[in-house]
Amino acid sequence: MNHSIMFPLLLPLLGSMSILLFKGFSLKIQKVLSVFFSVSLILANIFTLCMIVDKGDLIYQMGNWNAPFGITFVLDRLSSTMLLLTSLLASGALWYALKSDSDKRGEHFHVLFHLQLFGINGAFLTGDLFNLFVFFEVLLLASYAMLLHGHGKKRTKFGIHYMVINLVGSSIFLFAVGALYGVLGTLNIADLALKISQLPSDNTAVIATAGLLLLIVFGLKAAMFPLYFWLPGAYSSATAPVAALFAIMTKIGIYAIIRIHGTLFGELAGELSYYYLPWVLGLGVITLILSTIGVMGSQTLKEQVAYLVLISVSVLLIAIGINTPASMTGAIYYLIHSTLITGGLFLLADVIASLRAEYKDRFERTPPYQMMIRAGSLFFAYAIATSSMPPFSGFLGKMMILMAALSSQWMFLIFAVILITGLGVIISLTKTGTLLFYHTKNEEEQIESSLDKSIFYPILYLFALTLLLVFFANPITAFIDQVSATIFDNQEYILKVLSKDSL
Amino acid sequence: MEILVALIIASFTSGGVYLILKARTFPVALGMMLLSYAVNLFLFSMGRLQINRPAILKEGITDYSDPLPQALVLTAIVISFGMTAFLIVLSLRARYELGNDHVEGLEEDSQNKESAIEEKKNES
Incomplete structure (x- = not known):
C-alpha cells in the first residue's frame, strides 16, 4: 500500500500539534514551524499530484479493511487539484499573517490554522460519507475559533450566526446520512453509488429526500441561495488571513456537490440520475443575481469582496448545473482562479483598510494616503481579474463555462444572467476604485502609515499564481479535461474503490 | 415501539427547531441540544429497532443488531457534545x-446593562 496519500492529512495535524508544544516559547518558533509545515504541505501535494498523474489514482484503505467495511481515502485528480490549491492559498494567507502581525492578535493562530487545513484536506480526501461529516466538523470547529481570532464585538456576533447555522447544517447532514444508511446499509461513497444503481423503485423517495438534504448541507457550505445570509457578515468581519483562507471553504461545498451528488446520482442512478441539477442551476442563477445586488450595494470594501466570493460560487453552481464535461472543465478552472483571486482580494482590502487608518474600508472620501499607487495598481489588476475581463484567468474560466452553456437548454437564461451580472460587477468595482484612489480630498494632509511595502508581496504572490493559469492555460486545461472526464466516469470510480486488489 | 420512537424523534425535532428560532442565545443552545438528541435517536433507529440482540460477537448467538449505527451515534454524540460546549462558551x-x-447583539440593551452595572456600583 502506498502511504503517501496520508501526507496531506498528517502534515497539518503534526504541524498543529507540534506548534501547540511550543506554546510557552516565543512566537518566533511557532512561526518557523508554521511556515515549515505549510511549505512542506505544498511540496507533498505537488509530489502526490505528480505521482497520481504518473501511476494512476490512489485508493487507501484504512487499517487494511477492504471497502466498504473500512474507511476509504481516495486521491484522484480532482481531490489532488483541490489539495494543491488549498495549500497554495494557505501559504499566501500565512505569509500575510506573518507580515501583518495578525497572528499576534489572539492566541493559537498557527495551531488553528493547521487544524483547519487538516479538516479541509480530510474533506477532500475521504471516500466515506460519515467520514466526510467528521472532517466537516473538524474544519468547522477550527473555523469557529479562527473567525473569532482577533476578538471584537462584530466578530462575536457574526461568529454566533456562523456557528448556529453550521450546527443546524451538521444535524441535517446526520439526518441525511441516517436515511441513506437505513435504506442502503452502507456509507462508502462508491458502494452507495453501486447500491443506488440497483435500488428497487419503492425506495427512491427516501433516497431522493436524503440527496436533497445533502444538497442543503453542501449548499450551506457553498453559500447557495437561500442559505448565504451568514456569509457576508462572517467573512467581512474575519481577520484578513482567516478570510483569505475561508475563500476555499465555500469551494468545499462545491467540491462536495461534484463528488457526492455527481457520484451517487450520476448516470448510473437510473430514475434518480441527475435529479438534483435543476435545483443547483436554478438556485445558482438566483444567487448570482442577489449577490450582484449585494456587490453593488455594499458599504465597505470587505463586504463587497465577501459578495464577490458569492458571485464566484454562483457561477460555479451554474457551471455544475449545465453538467457537461466541458462545463465541468470550465468550473474547475474558474474555481482555481476565483479561490486565489478572492483570497488575495481579502488581503488587499485589509491593506487598504489599514492604509486609510481611521476611515478603514468604508466607502467614503478620504485624504490621500501612502502607497496609493501600489495599492491602486494591485486593486486594478484584481478588479479586472474578478470581473472576468481579459487578459487574466477569470476571462478564460468564464468563457469556457459560457461556451459549454451553448449546448444547454437554458442557454439564453444563463447567458443573460452571467453577462448582465458581469456588467454590474464591473460598474461597482469601477465605482469602488474611483472612490478609493481617485476621489480623494487632495487639499487635506496625507495619512501616514507605518506599513512596509513588503506587505504587498503575499498579495502579489497569489496574483502571480493566477497568472500561471493564463501562461500555462493549455497544459492546465488539458489536465482539467482529464479531471472532468474522471468526474463523469462513475463506473471506474466504483470499480477502483471496491476492487479487492486496490491495496 | 416504532410509533413511540418516531413520535419522540418528531417532538424533539420540532421542539429543537422552535427553540432555535428564538431570539436569545440560551434557547438557541437548548434547541441545538434537542436537535442533536433527535438526530442521535434517528441514527440509532436506522439500524432497525431490535431488542435483546447484542452488537458484539458472542458464542451461541445467531441474531445480532447492526453495530455500525451505534458507532456512528457514539461519534455524533461526542461531536455534538463538543459543539454544544463551544456554543455555550461563545454565547457567554x-x-x-x-x-x-x-x-443580533442589540445595542439598546447594552446601555441598559451599563446603567445597571453603574447602579450596582453605587449601591456597593
Whole structure:
C-alpha cells in the first residue's frame, strides 16, 4: 500500500500539534514551524499530484479493511487539484499573517490554522460519507475559533450566526446520512453509488429526500441561495488571513456537490440520475443575481469582496448545473482562479483598510494616503481579474463555462444572467476604485502609515499564481479535461474503490 | 415501539427547531441540544429497532443488531457534545461583550446593562 496519500492529512495535524508544544516559547518558533509545515504541505501535494498523474489514482484503505467495511481515502485528480490549491492559498494567507502581525492578535493562530487545513484536506480526501461529516466538523470547529481570532464585538456576533447555522447544517447532514444508511446499509461513497444503481423503485423517495438534504448541507457550505445570509457578515468581519483562507471553504461545498451528488446520482442512478441539477442551476442563477445586488450595494470594501466570493460560487453552481464535461472543465478552472483571486482580494482590502487608518474600508472620501499607487495598481489588476475581463484567468474560466452553456437548454437564461451580472460587477468595482484612489480630498494632509511595502508581496504572490493559469492555460486545461472526464466516469470510480486488489 | 420512537424523534425535532428560532442565545443552545438528541435517536433507529440482540460477537448467538449505527451515534454524540460546549462558551462571551443575550447583539440593551452595572456600583 502506498502511504503517501496520508501526507496531506498528517502534515497539518503534526504541524498543529507540534506548534501547540511550543506554546510557552516565543512566537518566533511557532512561526518557523508554521511556515515549515505549510511549505512542506505544498511540496507533498505537488509530489502526490505528480505521482497520481504518473501511476494512476490512489485508493487507501484504512487499517487494511477492504471497502466498504473500512474507511476509504481516495486521491484522484480532482481531490489532488483541490489539495494543491488549498495549500497554495494557505501559504499566501500565512505569509500575510506573518507580515501583518495578525497572528499576534489572539492566541493559537498557527495551531488553528493547521487544524483547519487538516479538516479541509480530510474533506477532500475521504471516500466515506460519515467520514466526510467528521472532517466537516473538524474544519468547522477550527473555523469557529479562527473567525473569532482577533476578538471584537462584530466578530462575536457574526461568529454566533456562523456557528448556529453550521450546527443546524451538521444535524441535517446526520439526518441525511441516517436515511441513506437505513435504506442502503452502507456509507462508502462508491458502494452507495453501486447500491443506488440497483435500488428497487419503492425506495427512491427516501433516497431522493436524503440527496436533497445533502444538497442543503453542501449548499450551506457553498453559500447557495437561500442559505448565504451568514456569509457576508462572517467573512467581512474575519481577520484578513482567516478570510483569505475561508475563500476555499465555500469551494468545499462545491467540491462536495461534484463528488457526492455527481457520484451517487450520476448516470448510473437510473430514475434518480441527475435529479438534483435543476435545483443547483436554478438556485445558482438566483444567487448570482442577489449577490450582484449585494456587490453593488455594499458599504465597505470587505463586504463587497465577501459578495464577490458569492458571485464566484454562483457561477460555479451554474457551471455544475449545465453538467457537461466541458462545463465541468470550465468550473474547475474558474474555481482555481476565483479561490486565489478572492483570497488575495481579502488581503488587499485589509491593506487598504489599514492604509486609510481611521476611515478603514468604508466607502467614503478620504485624504490621500501612502502607497496609493501600489495599492491602486494591485486593486486594478484584481478588479479586472474578478470581473472576468481579459487578459487574466477569470476571462478564460468564464468563457469556457459560457461556451459549454451553448449546448444547454437554458442557454439564453444563463447567458443573460452571467453577462448582465458581469456588467454590474464591473460598474461597482469601477465605482469602488474611483472612490478609493481617485476621489480623494487632495487639499487635506496625507495619512501616514507605518506599513512596509513588503506587505504587498503575499498579495502579489497569489496574483502571480493566477497568472500561471493564463501562461500555462493549455497544459492546465488539458489536465482539467482529464479531471472532468474522471468526474463523469462513475463506473471506474466504483470499480477502483471496491476492487479487492486496490491495496 | 416504532410509533413511540418516531413520535419522540418528531417532538424533539420540532421542539429543537422552535427553540432555535428564538431570539436569545440560551434557547438557541437548548434547541441545538434537542436537535442533536433527535438526530442521535434517528441514527440509532436506522439500524432497525431490535431488542435483546447484542452488537458484539458472542458464542451461541445467531441474531445480532447492526453495530455500525451505534458507532456512528457514539461519534455524533461526542461531536455534538463538543459543539454544544463551544456554543455555550461563545454565547457567554457574546453576553459579556455585547451586553445582552440577543442573537443580533442589540445595542439598546447594552446601555441598559451599563446603567445597571453603574447602579450596582453605587449601591456597593
